[in-house]
Amino acid sequence: MSGTIKIRGARENNLKNLSLEIPKHKLVVVTGPSGSGKSTLAMDTLQRECQRQYMESMGMVSDTVSKPKVDAIEGLSPSISVGQHQTNRNPRSTIGTVTDIYTLMRIVYAKLGERPCPSCGEKVVSLIGDNTAPANAGEDEEESGRDKVCCGACGHVMDKLTMSHFSFNKPEGACAECAGLGHVSTLIMDAAFDNSKSLRDGAVKFWFEMWIDYNVGTLKAAAKYYGIPFDENQPLDDYDPATLDLLYYGVESEQFSGRFPDKKPPKTVGQGKYEGVITGIWRRFKEKGGESGEAAMFEQRVCESCQGAKLKRESLLVTVNGLAIHEASYSAFGETLSWLEKLRAGLSENEEQLVGGVIHDMSVRIRRIMEAGLGYMTLDRQIVTLSGGESQRLRLASIIGSGLTGVLYILDEPTAGLHPKDTGGLIQVLMQLRDLGNTVLVIEHDEEVMKAADHIIDIGPGAGIYGGNVVGQGTLEQLMDQPESVTGAYFRQELERQAEMPKRRAGIGHALKVHGATLRNLKGVTAAFPLGCLVSVTGVSGSGKSTLVFDLLAESGPEKLVPLGCERITGWEHAGSLITVDQSPLSRMQRSNIATYTDVYTHLRNWYAGFPEAKRRKLTAKHFSFNTPSGRCEECQGLGVVPIHMHFLPEIEVRCTACKGRRFQDDVLAVTHDGYSISDLLDMSIEESLSVIGDQTKVGDTLKLLCEVGLGYLKWGQSLSTLSGGEGQRIKLAKHLGKKTSQHAVYLLDEPTTGLHPGDVRRLMVLLNKLVDAGNTVIVVEHNLDVIWQSDYVIDIGPEGGEAGGMIMAEGTPEQVARNEASRTGRFFAREALGFQIIEEQLL
Numbered sequence: 096m097s098g099t100i101k102i103r104g105a106r107e108n109n110l111k112n113l114s115l116e117i118p119k120h121k122l123v124v125v126t127g128p129s130g131s132g133k134s135t136l137a138m139d140t141l142q143r144e145c146q147r148q149y150m151e152s153m154g155m156v157s158d159t160v161s162k163p164k165v166d167a168i169e170g171l172s173p174s175i176s177v178g179q180h181q182t183n184r185n186p187r188s189t190i191g192t193v194t195d196i197y198t199l200m201r202i203v204y205a206k207l208g209e210r211p212c213p214s215c216g217e218k219v220v221s222l223i224g225d226n227t228a229p230a231n232a233g234e235d236e237e238e239s240g241r242d243k244v245c246c247g248a249c250g251h252v253m254d255k256l257t258m259s260h261f262s263f264n265k266p267e268g269a270c271a272e273c274a275g276l277g278h279v280s281t282l283i284m285d286a287a288f289d290n291s292k293s294l295r296d297g298a299v300k301f302w303f304e305m306w307i308d309y310n311v312g313t314l315k316a317a318a319k320y321y322g323i324p325f326d327e328n329q330p331l332d333d334y335d336p337a338t339l340d341l342l343y344y345g346v347e348s349e350q351f352s353g354r355f356p357d358k359k360p361p362k363t364v365g366q367g368k369y370e371g372v373i374t375g376i377w378r379r380f381k382e383k384g385g386e387s388g389e390a391a392m393f394e395q396r397v398c399e400s401c402q403g404a405k406l407k408r409e410s411l412l413v414t415v416n417g418l419a420i421h422e423a424s425y426s427a428f429g430e431t432l433s434w435l436e437k438l439r440a441g442l443s444e445n446e447e448q449l450v451g452g453v454i455h456d457m458s459v460r461i462r463r464i465m466e467a468g469l470g471y472m473t474l475d476r477q478i479v480t481l482s483g484g485e486s487q488r489l490r491l492a493s494i495i496g497s498g499l500t501g502v503l504y505i506l507d508e509p510t511a512g513l514h515p516k517d518t519g520g521l522i523q524v525l526m527q528l529r530d531l532g533n534t535v536l537v538i539e540h541d542e543e544v545m546k547a548a549d550h551i552i553d554i555g556p557g558a559g560i561y562g563g564n565v566v567g568q569g570t571l572e573q574l575m576d577q578p579e580s581v582t583g584a585y586f587r588q589e590l591e592r593q594a595e596m597p598k599r600r601a602g603i604g605h606a607l608k609v610h611g612a613t614l615r616n617l618k619g620v621t622a623a624f625p626l627g628c629l630v631s632v633t634g635v636s637g638s639g640k641s642t643l644v645f646d647l648l649a650e651s652g653p654e655k656l657v658p659l660g661c662e663r664i665t666g667w668e669h670a671g672s673l674i675t676v677d678q679s680p681l682s683r684m685q686r687s688n689i690a691t692y693t694d695v696y697t698h699l700r701n702w703y704a705g706f707p708e709a710k711r712r713k714l715t716a717k718h719f720s721f722n723t724p725s726g727r728c729e730e731c732q733g734l735g736v737v738p739i740h741m742h743f744l745p746e747i748e749v750r751c752t753a754c755k756g757r758r759f760q761d762d763v764l765a766v767t768h769d770g771y772s773i774s775d776l777l778d779m780s781i782e783e784s785l786s787v788i789g790d791q792t793k794v795g796d797t798l799k800l801l802c803e804v805g806l807g808y809l810k811w812g813q814s815l816s817t818l819s820g821g822e823g824q825r826i827k828l829a830k831h832l833g834k835k836t837s838q839h840a841v842y843l844l845d846e847p848t849t850g851l852h853p854g855d856v857r858r859l860m861v862l863l864n865k866l867v868d869a870g871n872t873v874i875v876v877e878h879n880l881d882v883i884w885q886s887d888y889v890i891d892i893g894p895e896g897g898e899a900g901g902m903i904m905a906e907g908t909p910e911q912v913a914r915n916e917a918s919r920t921g922r923f924f925a926r927e928a929l930g931f932q933i934i935e936e937q938l939l
Contacts, residue, residue, distance in 0.1 A: 104166030121549035130558030130808020145174035173190035191474030263405035300338035317367030345371025385825035427897035468517035471637025471896020484511035589874030603627035605669035614660025616901035635897025727752035821849030
């Protein structure tokens with residue numbers, strides 16, 4: 096078997112005819128500056144060719160599936176990529192369901208559950224005997240639901256417990272009021288309607304001009320069909336009840352059709368087939384949930400019937416070893432594991448045969464999740480609430496249990512969002528994967544991961560067109576001896592420079608102060624954020640950092656009510672405006688790209704429309720938009736790619752054959768500036784475009800800011816849906832910084848260094864320090880030790896995650912926090928602060 100993966104002549108994106116050998120069955124780290132070509136090498140070249148060859152061997156490749164730009168790759172293995180993009184947006188999916196731990200728990204409760212008899216109140220235990228089923232019986236066990244159980248005290252007959260009784264996705268177990276969601280959504284009418292206005296004046300708040308014309312036309316036809324009054328210029332307050340029902344609920348609703356029982360609804364839109372505003376809002380909300388555009392119009396409250404537990408009352412009364420199933424799901428994994436161990440220790444011989452293997456399997460899966468640094472999580476945590484790094488580590492923990500060997504695993508920054516304390520556990524997980532006989536290729540910037548790597552590949556020396564070369568290979572120590580290695584040079588400088596003592600800013604003498612915070616796991620915390628400073632909020636994953644900063648401080652403001660979960664928040668009169676820059680997705684629409692989001696594209700379209708060639712061809716700004724039919728390629732609708740359905744495999748996108756990926760019609764592409772068409776600019780990186788459009792006053796500042804935050808390598812036409820959380824956050828930051836304002840502000844940032852090479856972190860710090868020196872306040876939730884060390888003030892929360900966290904362990908300057916033995920974070924950057932050696936031992 097070949098001991099290496101040999102790549103010859105890789106030219107994908109910015110790779111410069113790259114050739115190298117990657118050792119197999121090793122832990123290999125690919126590092127380098129942001130945008131240097133790491134992901135292109137790992138994902139766009141290796142991963143794509145692995146998939147292509149596998150599909151080809153299965154006879155499923157068509158001529159449209161392109162091979163990556165590489166001369167040859169030898170020694171490939173089947174590959175699995177574990178990225179940070181969250182694909183499961185189902186609000187019903189929890190950690191328990193996606194890992195199958197909750198499924199196994201339902202088996203345990205169906206077999207061992209104790210419940211009170213509804214007649215006499217005595218405990219009734221599930222029968223253990225002939226109805227045994229193997230651990231993998233799954234839903235086939237549901238056939239036993241016809242069996243009955245009798246109370247030994249009074250003889251009352253009950254249905255036998257089955258797995259379905261503990262599923263919030265099945266009618267047998269789901270709470271009837273909330274349908275197993277745990278909360279009830281209510282439409283806020285004032286968010287959708289302004290009844291004091293007419294339809295033409297904006298009574299339906301989310302209707303724009305063309306949409307008003309379309310809907311008013313349909314409403315007129317419906318009103319005529321039913322013979323009811325309708326005036327588009329009349330305020331909704333003055334509407335006839337039947338007309339209001341028509342507007343709200345539509346012609347097929349019970350509310351409206353009940354008024355005309357003998358009249359069949361119209362069959363076409365022209366005749367007046369109208370859906371109704373509220374009916375449409377609910378339909379889109381149910382289809383897409385929190386991803387729908389109408390999600391902001393809904394408020395959610397905990398279901399009064401089940402109190403958020405999602406199950407029927409009868410199911411919630413069933414206990415195993417003293418806990419109901421929702422109580423076991425609420426607990427942090429460490430507590431759940433202890434409960435399972437005690438449960439197994441007390442099993443009888445028959446019970447051990449029945450569920451002993453199931454409990455063992457649950458325990459093993461939970462331990463793997465805890466080793467991946469997610470011990471603060473709970474089984475009932477929704478998947479949609481996980482960060483990219485958390486979802487990646489959860490999948491990684493599941494992969495360990497598969498037992499596959501000879502696989503190439505490709506991971507994209509698995510330490511993102513992970514406290515240094517937990518990095519050691521993650522490294523052990525990666526080593527387990529390697530020791531099973533797999534090749535583990537990790538895109539990573541973390542020093543500890545690099546130290547643990549068997550081999551490091553350093554890509555550089557710069558980003559975009561300035562990257563794409565292998566500038567160093569070997570261990571971290573070997574990289575430091577290679578003059579061309581960018582990563583080696585950084586760590587060499589780190590060793591050479593003596594402990595620098597940054598000047599700590601004292602601030603303006605005032606502070607934002609959160610009093611008595613009790614939200615989620617916070618234990619009555621009172622925290623002060625000094626204004627005019629760079630403040631870092633630190634702590635292990637799940638300790639309560641984001642709850643304090645983004646769920647409380649970010650939800651307050653000078654003109655806002657005090658958010659639920661704290662007594663009060665003071666100091667806003669001294670703070671100015673609030674700007675929150677988190678890692679939530681910028682957009683899930685494929686058409687949204689960096690140029691459109693930053694408003695650069697609006698200026699580019701107008702600029703191109705003003706060229707003499709555009710005027711000669713009678714082209715306007717709308718012809719240079721890939722979202723309008725006038726100038727775009729209609730074959731691909733201006734996307735440059737078309738989807739190919741792969742039956743049972745995920746669909747793939749291939750370059751449009753009509754426009755060859757250029758998005759526009761030939762007339763539009765004929766208009767150029769210095770030989771560059773509008774399509775050429777979209778395919779150009781931000782840094783490359785500086786020499787072409789950097790002198791444009793309306794966009795020049797935005798270009799420079801994007802480069803300053805370390806995003807010069809991104810292409811203007813890159814879809815926002817492909818960006819990592821860290822990249823999206825830095826684009827938001829650049830957009831806010833581009834708005835000229837003299838008012839001082841408070842900036843809240845969520846791990847802005849995510850995805851940044853240590854050298855790029857320094858560039859970002861220059862920008863953040865400029866913000867503070869200009870009189871602003873910058874508050875960052877961060878794990879990066881360099882950022883924490885350069886902060887003026889640190890608030891460290893801990894000591895652990897989940898219920899074991901939520902307390903302030905230390906606060907003050909970095910030096911003060913480093914001296915505090917209670918602070919886990921302080922221990923890790925004690926070297927920078929006090930000249931100590933970093934404590935390498937695993938902190939328990």
